Amino acid sequence: MIPFVREFEFAYGRCDAVAPQIRRVVAENPGPFTFTGTGTYIVGEGTVAVIDPGPRLEPHLSALMAALAGETVSHILVTHTHADHAPLARPLADALGGVPILAAEPPILGQDLADTGEEGFDLDFSPDQVLTDGDRIEGPGWTLEAVATPGHTSNHLAFALPEQNALFSGDHIMGWSTTVVIPPDGDMDAYLDSLERVRQGGFATLWPTHGPPITDVAPFLVAYRDHRLAREAQIVGRLEAGDQTIAEIVPVLYAAVDRRLWPAAGLSVLAHLIRLSRHGIVRGTSTGNADLPGLASRFSLV
Structure with missing residues (x-):
């Protein structure tokens, strides 16, 4: 936390x-x-x-x-x-x-x-x-x-x-x-x-x-980073569960978050998915830009 x-x-x-x-x-x-x-x-x-x-x-x-x-x-x-x-x-x-x-x-x-x-x-x-x-x-x-x-x-x-x-x-x-x-x-x-x-x-x-x-900077930064990595693990977990799109992932991972923030949350999920794609963990079917998956892309584990 x-x-x-x-x-x-x-x-x-x-x-x-x-x-x-x-x-x-x-x-x-x-x-x-x-x-x-x-x-x-x-x-x-x-x-x-x-x-x-x-x-x-x-x-x-x-x-x-x-x-x-x-x-x-x-x-x-x-x-x-x-x-x-x-x-x-x-x-x-x-x-x-x-x-x-x-x-x-x-x-x-x-x-x-x-x-x-x-x-x-x-x-x-x-x-x-x-x-x-x-x-x-x-x-x-x-x-x-x-x-x-x-x-x-x-x-x-x-x-x-x-x-x-x-x-x-x-x-x-x-x-x-x-x-x-x-x-x-x-x-x-x-x-x-x-x-x-x-x-x-x-x-x-x-x-x-x-x-x-x-x-109290040091423990705050550790928790800040750990949260990011935990969110990334949750995204991988949703892909393992069968989700393929950001529209499927966000309502599950951000169920307790103000819905006004869901569009921005979706973009943060996309940022994680792009990172995971770079590291060979996730495959994204791009939309528009062949090098950069978008919000409407479909994702799966490699």
Whole structure:
């Protein structure tokens, strides 16, 4: 069982000091994929960086501007280009007088992937500076280092704060829920590799973009990974029982889950099946793309 953490004190639009050098403002965009809403982080004092400005909501922009009054924003960082993380970056940068926006190179996606049953992609997002793994930015008393964590999306970055031995984990690791991995941009092999990388980082605290921090990090990450592998074993079990399609698998494995989440759950099942296909455990009859089985494909054990 994953030791989820879901309780925390916040109010929409309020700027809370949550740790030394870290403040958070939560946007009012609650939902089945965003929990209570997007938590935008302000790192530092005096000269600061902003992480994940969030959705394009005027009240959230106003709250961030009030929280940043009297300070110099040196950088705006974005963990990935989903629509609950990236769209407010440009309006905030412009309102602050042209602050540079930093993120990984956005994925090249078709318009049909803008809405994936999760929060969708911000197809208009373009950073001013492309970050790659290990890139650092600094301010007075703080350092942020880009940590490539692909899987949830191909361009997902987390940001380490060495002064606090902390990691802003974006959507890669969340305390309130597991993370959705949606092909073709999301990849389960990459996700599991990134999870292991974070585990090896030995961080004392994880600050997800949604929900409260994770402070008992090591056992949480073990449980997080074990859940993924157990889900994969359940999928294999359904194939052994005679299921051949994702439409047959999801109602069984996610019977206790809100049905609004079933479309996204189906995509995560697909991500597992693609991984199993790569490893020679499952055979998928593709639909459309000969190299990538889809939701309507039929699957069987090899």
